[in-house]
Amino acid sequence: MKTFALWFASFFVPNHTLTANPDVRARYGVLEGWVSIVGNTLLFAVKLAIGLAVGSAALMADAIHTLSDSATSAVVIVGFKMSRKPSDSEHPFGHGRIEPVATLIIAILLFVAGFELLKHSITATLHPTVSKAGVVAIVIVTGTALAKELMARFSFALGDLIDSATLKADALHHRSDAFSTLLVVVALGASHLGYTQVDGIMGIGVSLVIFASAWGIAREAVNPLIGEAPSQVFLDEIEGACRSVTDVLGVHDIVVHNYGENRIVSLHIEVSHTLSALAIHEIAEDVEESVGRITQGMVVVHMDPINRDHPHYDTVLTEVQKVVAQDERVLTFHDLRIVGASLDRGTILFNITLNNNDRPTDHREVLRETRDKIQARFPGLDLLIKITPMFSYNP
Structure with missing residues (x-):
């Protein structure tokens, strides 16, 4: 399907192979939206006409579900167009986060549609009517389910091409519609055999499918709005890029902010204290x-001059490594500095990173125990230990 999607996009998207280009990416989103609107409108008309003709509550509910897909696809179009608006005085980081906002709106519309369908289906279950669906009608409805699955795969393919959670959310909406239509087919067949309540029960099943889809889509939309963690692969690439620069001794405190297409990265780099200010700047x-x-x-780069030539640096480093290795709550440490020429008077400074998989609730306890263990080894030195916040990543 991805090959077909790329071929189809070539007719409507200039420079369609440049999928990393923001303008090309937006055109892909608009294309998916219009294809979905046209397809959903046609399928809605077919389902509604058959539903009215045979008196099927489940099929009419499914027709409304299909129509709601058109509304969400319209949101996709508006979202992609607005996300390409340039930065302005009120939104200096641009409008890139409008795309996940559009995805969240899709989820909300799905929740509303699911609630309305649930009410209608409960009524149909309590007060069932006899459906008059024949074999031809059942075959046609089955064909609409296959059509929705193809639309879902097309949207997934476009979403993969431009790495868009919004298009994948719309694809999930298509797939939930295809699944709900299959439930309707079961309801039509059962009603044809005289089991009238199955129609309403399957309508309830359709609404539950919609709720499940809405929840999954909402969860995917909220993550980038709240601020989700970057992937470990991305962090490793940043670390590798830093260490590829001559005279870089270490990297830590990597912070990543995403605003759609705009991304801001800040980090700390360790260098030798013997370098000049001009060399550090370069x-x-x-x-x-x-x-x-x-x-x-x-x-944005913050430079940390480190004196690894301090006469007691290796001694302090070894002891700190032992303390950190003995505490499962502490993942690693960084930015170790020693102020003062002797171990009888001076200060040890460093940061510790806690294990996020088992992050303790009482940070003060971790600091106190770490400080006590280090202090026991170097009683003549003062200690300044800080905990790195969760949004700051360290290799």
């Missing part, structure tokens, strides 16, 4: 350029 610019090629966004 390293920062090299890191920004290297990481920027991967992220395609703005990169």
Whole structure:
């Protein structure tokens, strides 16, 4: 289907192979929306006509479900067009997050449609009517289910091509409609055999399918709006880009902000304290350029001069490593610095990263225990230990 989708898009989307281009990406979204609207409108007319003719509550409910697909596809079109609006004084980060907002609207519309269908189907179950569906009508309705599955696969293919959660959400909407139509086919067949209540029961089943689809779509839409974690692969690429720059000793505190097509990345780089301010500035610019090629966004670099030539650095490093390794709540540490020339007087500074899979609720307890263990090893030194926040990632 992806090959067909790419071929079909070639007739409507200029430069259709440049799927990373924001304008091309938006055109793909608009194309999917219009194809869905046209297809859904035709299928709605067919289902409604047969539903009225045979008196099937489940089929008429399914027809409304199909019509709601057209409404959500219209939201897809508006969402993609608005997401391409440039930055302005009120929205300096652009309008890229309108796309997940559009996805959330799709989910809300689905919830509303599912609730209305549920009420209608309960009434049909309590007060059943005899459906007059014949074999021809059942075959036609089955054909509409196959048509919706093809539309779902087409939308999934376009969604994969441009990596769009919105198009995949619309595809799930199509697929839920196809599944609900198959339930209707069962209801029509049962009613044809004299089991009149099956029609309303299957209508309830259709509404439950819609609720399930709406919940899944809403969950996918909310994540980028709240601020979801970047993938480990993406973080590894950032780390690799940083370490590819000469004189970079380490990287930590990677923070990623996504605003649709606009992405902002900030990070800390460790370098030798012996380098000049000019050399450190040049390293920062090299890191920004290297990481920027991967992220395609703005990169902000904070430089941490580290004195690994301190006469007691290796001794302190070894002891800190032992303490961290013994505590499962602590994942790693970074930015180790020693102020003062001796171990009798001075300060040890470093940050610890907690294990997010088993993150303790009382951070003060972790800090206290870590501080006590280090203090026991270096009683003459002061300690300044900080916990890295969850949104800041460390290799």
